[in-house]
Amino acid sequence: MKKSIYIVLGGLLTLGFVGCEPEFDTPVTDEGFYSSGDADLSNYVAVGNSLTAGFADGALYITGQENSYPNIMAQQFALAGGSETFTQPLMADNLGGLLLNGTQVGQNRFVLAADPMTGEPLGPVILEGTPTTEVTTSATGPFNNMGVPGAKSFHLVAPGYGNPGGILSGAANPFYARFATSGTSTVLGDAASLSPSFFSLWIGNNDILSYATAGGAGVDQTGNLDPSTYGFNDITDPNVFAAVYSEQVAALNASASGGVLVNIPDVTSIPFFTTVPSQSIPLDAATAAAVNAQFALYNTQVLPGLVGVGVISAEEAAARQINFSAGVNFPIMVDDDLTDISMILQGPPFNLPASIAGLLGQLRQATNDDLVVLTASSELGSLADPNDPNSVVGVAVPLGDEFVLTTVEQERVATATAAYNGTIRALAAANGLGFVDARAALAQVADGGVSYDGGLLTSEFVTGGAFSLDGVHPTPRGYAYTANLIIDKINQTYNATIPNVNIGNYGTITLANNVSN
Amino acid sequence: MKKLLLFSVVALATAVTYAGGYRVSLQGNKSLAMGHTGVAIVNSSESVFFNPAGLVYLENKLSITGGAFGVFSDVAYQNAATGASAMTDSPVGTPFYLYGSYQATDWLAFGIGVYSPFGSTVEYEDDWAGSHLVNNIDLAAIFVQPTVSIKLSEYFSIGGGPIYVNGSVNFNRNLNRTLTDLDGNRSEVTVDATGVTKWGWTAGAMFRPTESLTIGAHYRSEIILDAEDGDADFENIPNSPLTPFADTTFNASLPLPAEMTVGLSYEFCDKWLFAFDFNRAFWDVYESLDIDFADENIPDSFNPRNYKNASTYRFGLQYDATKMFTLRAGYYFDESPVTEGFFSPETPRNDSNGYTAGLTVNISDHLQIDASFLYLHFNEVDASYDGYTENGQSVPFRGTYKSSAFAPGLGVTYKM
Structure with a gap:
């Protein structure tokens, strides 16, 4: 008697193992639930x-x-x-x-x-x-x-x-x-x-x-x-x-x-290209004025002079004006699509030293239309020469051409x-x-x-x-x-x-x- | 008796149960065979659980009954929009029970019961689509209930006693849908608490207006398990101050809801017994599962549940076929406590229909073997859990679920 009960119970247990898996009416894992249509996705x-x-x-x-x-x-x-x-x-x-x-x-x-x-x-x-x-x-x-x-x-x-x-x-x-x-x-x-x-x-x-x-x-x-x-x-x-x-x-x-x-x-x-703003240099009024003084000659003499002799257009001269003000400013930068004036500036009537002429060679200030790349974030505002507090990149030293995607x-x-x-x-x-x-x-x-x-x-x-x-x-x-x-x-x-x-x-x-x- | 004890110990060692609002209605083979009715049935010491008031009407001086079930339960999940699918690989649950009753006098009986009416073991594959809600959970609660039953008159009795609960929980889930360590291992937390104890109580009444009609009512109190200083173990956490997760302790409360039952049984045609029970489980106490981590840097975990009170309707039939065999069958409709939008894969329960059958074999005047069998049928259900948030925004976890549960049981009754 006992034996038969164990057999029945054993049978029930076995049934439990096989009969318990819940199954959906239409399982997503079934072939045909999703179709590849006319595409053969086998390889x-x-x-x-x-x-x-x-x-x-x-x-x-x-x-x-x-x-x-x-x-x-x-x-x-x-x-x-x-x-x-x-x-x-x-x-x-x-x-x-x-x-x-x-x-x-x-x-x-x-x-x-x-x-x-x-x-x-x-x-x-x-x-x-x-x-x-x-x-x-x-x-x-x-x-x-x-x-x-x-x-x-x-x-x-x-x-x-x-x-x-x-x-x-x-x-x-x-x-x-x-x-x-x-x-x-x-x-x-x-x-x-x-x-x-x-x-x-x-x-x-x-x-x-x-x-x-x-x-x-x-x-x-x-x-x-x-x-x-x-x-x-x-x-x-x-x-x-x-x-x-x-x-x-x-x-x-x-x-x-x-x-x-x-x-x-x-x-x-x-x-x-969209993370670093092109306008990123904070300056106070005094600093801005001091920096502007540095570029006064360039803005008022050099650029009009170059227009006068036909080296650059009036439009380019306008784009090359450097002007800082109190607040957040656009950095100065090298734009290799500008006319390179570094050689001209070393000759008469400018007679600028090579280092200054080189700095001004293809210089302008960034604009809202320039895209400054992500990697410029560690450059902007840093010192080009760690020992020279007057070598701030974007203010005294132009941001390199490789950091700006110009228009x-x-x-x-x-x-x-x-x-x-x-x-x-x-x-x-x-x-x-x-x-x-x-x-x-x-x-x-x-x-x-x-x-x-x-x-x-x-x-x-x-x-x-x-x-x-x-x-x-x-x-x-x-x-x-x-x-x-x-x-x-x-x-x-x-x-x-x-x-x-x-x-x-x-x-x-x-x-x-x-x-x- | 020794064997039985051994059986109980083994049962204790394994995890309890199937996926469901973590109430597991498997507290007696005789009762389960009749749709888990019993509030108005007097035939064994299973009454310790079903209605202590019935113990005093038992015919034997001493009645001991014990048994266990094997619960085979799994849940399938799929989402047709993404093709995600999962199937639990839950271990076999073994809820058990052991009841004894002793007729002290004509009007007074004592009883004791050990049983496991709550529990849940659900194991999904790690990192499955819903792993931010649960990877696996193992919840168990053992109730110990000394009982007294008093006959106030030939027609009316009362009974009840205190309940001592010893509970444990082990719960693992991923911290969110995406966080990993450098090697892509999902960040996860396991909370574990054992030996969480609490007292509750139970009381019942029984009315036997005629020889054949019995009416019963029974109430088991709410018991809120407060896990204190449980272990919270964080794994695969990135080494970053932005993810301040480190092993700590936690406090959490898990309610075991109160349950009220009324019902009747009716003997007819000499050998037949019909029974009906109505259960009302007061699940609305389960509003949220909140895990309070001791480490203040770790955000506490709030998991809304919003359960509602739920009813179960149970029907059972018993037939004394021969002196040797008593046959039983039953049916119940079990209403889910889960409310819309809070269908969590940790307790993925929708309404179900339970079909039961079983028999008792009278081996001798003293010894019976009880066997029973439950098939719990769930319909496929499209559901979502909306209580999970990212950046303050609810991120519903949707899908189709299909559960199945299957529980054969075996027990022994000794009377003298």
Whole structure:
């Protein structure tokens, strides 16, 4: 009798184990709940630059890579029949620095430090620690994420861009060297060899961005069709861009069921250019008067004299007037688009010493239309010569050309960006690919913000949530926002129903006081 | 008896129960088999819990009954907007009970009970979509209740006694939706308190106007467990003055709500017994789970719950099939105390229907084996918890939940 009770009870217990799992009528994990529509997501390959790699806080590190927009998208793709695996060339650590034969060639990531006493944020500082990612130690691929930080459009088709021997000369890229299939391979060739069933391409940002972040201290190469002659900070010729971009689209689309092309945002959407105000030099009345006295001769004699002899226009003379007043002033700065008058000033009738003439050579005061870059924040108001209290940068010593993106330079950037974006849109249309207007989306983040369930995503530096501590690259939340944009476009283009992610679940900046001083 | 004791000890060692407004109605195999009715039933020392007034009507001088349940319960979560999904991997709960009653005189009986009417063990996968609300929780409360039962007349009795509660809680959640250390490990806190004790009381009355009709009423008091100086353990906290989290102690209060029951039982056709119980649980005391950290730098945690009073309607049927077997079946409708917008994944409970069955095997005049079985059915429910805030703004945690619970039980009754 007892035995049979135990048997019955044992049976009930077993029933309990199998019968207890609660099940939804229509589980989201069921095949068919989400659809990839006409797109085949079984082998998604992402091609691009630092944005595609998941670069953030001035470095590439594991958790940043895990929050790259392609990786976020791939996880959502998996819900809609996409592959469960999306491989990335993960770094060795979360410090982010890079070693080349044991020597550090890339800096560690930025973190937000705070004053230990007051708890007040101190701003971005470099995380301490010795990086462990060695460029010459190859990462074993193949990798679905072919984002290469620093790559410009033409780099993707440049043989040898992954050859470690070319890194120090600038001919090769340390990030690509980690996972290039050979010393002569191209990023595009490696990506196409994966026969992607679906791809995303977001390239061209650096073709203008390195010029812009360098305050325009480069050359606009529009008209020069040979990118091998370009310097790192130069603007790529739009025809060069169009040629390599169409080659990339053709190569990636050859095997693919579809793909998306992402355009280039405006630099004015990026906190690197919008955080430091151009009007930033506080002076009292006495100091302002003293400084003005220094420039009196320049304003009243030199400039009109140069106009008189036809060296500069009256308009340029007006732009070069230096005038400080009590309150917050625009700094003096070097503008390499001004006429260089340093040689003239050393001759008669001015006969100025070389040092003064050099100072005045391409000098003007910044205006509201200039974009002062983030890295100028530590320059402005500092002493150019620590022992000379009269060497304040922005007052007595001009802010360097590389810290200011002038209106002329902004115009060059905008013109090239518009040309690239025209190419991207046209190629998307011609090939029936999804066109993602990241430019418009980021402009919205910068102008008013985008609301999400925990607040507002803006491009405000440190606090806005969209941009990491380098002021250029997104945070995980910013990348999640990007992933949603692209997913929306895929859904629209390919009749798919891939779900968005909740960007509120993605972090922003990292707090740490583990910093080297 | 020794075996039984051993069983109880094992039961004590494991965690209690299924996901639900943390009241676990599994206080007797005979009762559970009849839809967990019992306020107006006199057939075993399970009355220590269900209605102490009934003890004095028991026929035996000494009656001891004990048992336990295996609770297999899980919760599935999904959000169709994001594709997020989760399934709890909760351990098997083992609520138990042990009751004894002794008939001192014709009009006076004494009883004692040890049982576990509250508890909750829910374990989600760490860092799941709702991890800022809960990763896992283990709540247990053991009640010890000495009881006296007095027959005031042939028709009317009263009973009751003090309740000594020993409770514990262990609760882990992530600090918010995004904070991590440098390696991306989510910042989390575990609060742990054990040996939290408190006194309460219980009282009941029973009216037997005829041979076949019994009417009962019973009240168990509210008991608020005040955890003092529990351990709060913070993990994966960034090294920054901006995140002032460090291990500390905490105070928190968790109410075990009062419960009022009225009901009746009716014997008919000689071998049949019908029972009906109505429970009213006064859950409105559970307004908020507030965790007060001793370290002043750490912001206290306020988690609104806004529970409402909830009713349960229970129906049971018993049939004395043979001298050997007594068969039982029951049904109950259990109303959830959770209010709209406060459906927390820590106690993800919506209304449920309980289906029960069981039997007693009379091995001898002295010994019975009681077995029972509960299947608790929950409908799929779309719900949200709106009590979580970021930057002063409510951030609802939405989704669809589906719970299931399944509890086989086994007990022994010894009479002489």
